[in-house]
Amino acid sequence: MHQHLKRAFTLLAVGIIAFIIIRSMIVPGSFGEFGWYRGDSVLQIRNLPVGYAGSSSCGEENCHTDIYHVWTNGSHKTINCETCHGALQEHVNNVGIMPQPANASRDYCGLCHFKRAARPSDFPQIDPDVHGENLQCTYCHNPHKPGFV
Ligand code: HEC
Ligand code: HEC
Ligand code: HEC
Structure with a gap:
């Protein structure tokens, strides 16, 4: 394989690995538990004080x-x-x-x-x-x- 292609593939591989590592560090653990959002947020929203009485x-x-x-x-x-x-x-x-x-x-x-x-x-x-x-x-x-x- 040509040298310049090797370099491009190495960079691509490094990029993908870095993406996976950073993503696993910054995406909250409960993300995706129920859907495309943080599972913990359901509990947090449920615990908010109720403002309106109706x-x-x-x-x-x-x-x-x-x-x-x-x-x-x-x-x-x-x-x-x-x-x-x-x-x-x-x-x-x-x-x-x-x-x-x-x-x-x-x-x-x-x-x-x-x-x-x-x-x-x-x-x-x-x-x-x-x-x-x-x-x-x-x-x-x-x-x-x-x-x-
Ligand atoms: C001095 C007395 C008076 C004040 C003050 C007054 N209105 Fe009225 N309003 C009336 C009367 C009498 C009618 C019914 C006859 C008419 O349509 O003009 C009416 C009708 C209305 C209607 C119905 C109109 C329609 O086409 O069905 C609306 C809406 C309304 N007023 C809103 C308001 C709002 C908002 C204010 C304050 C910014 C206000 N009025 C202040 C006397 C008043
Ligand atoms: C959040 C919106 C909202 C606010 C704020 C509001 N109104 Fe209304 N008003 C309505 C609606 C909706 C209707 C019913 C309209 C219909 O019947 O199509 C209505 C109807 C009316 C009518 C017509 C009554 C009749 O029987 O024909 C009057 C007069 C009126 N409002 C006055 C007021 C006055 C005075 C205030 C402030 C104290 C006020 N509105 C605040 C939404 C509002
Ligand atoms: C369109 C706006 C509007 C809505 C809807 C409304 N209010 Fe009011 N209310 C007022 C305003 C404005 C005053 C002050 C009246 C004045 O200046 O004389 C008032 C005054 C009052 C007062 C104190 C004075 C009094 O008349 O005893 C009470 C209690 C009250 N409202 C209860 C309610 C309840 C209960 C509801 C629902 C069933 C309601 N209001 C819906 C606008 C509203």
């Missing part, structure tokens, strides 16, 4: 039942309590831990309701410059049941 724990029974029933009968029933009030599992575990008040600014409601060309035209949208006299939206709308009936 709307039913707020008021299906016991606590905020009034607001809950207003909410289930309004057009915001698809917006979970914690979308506006933040993650509240801590408060559910210990009602002594009071949540921060919900963001009642015009801009917050506007995240979903300010007029945008990209939004479906049948989604309720308003032009903030002319709607609501620059008052807080909750001055007129109940956030738990925003429509007027």
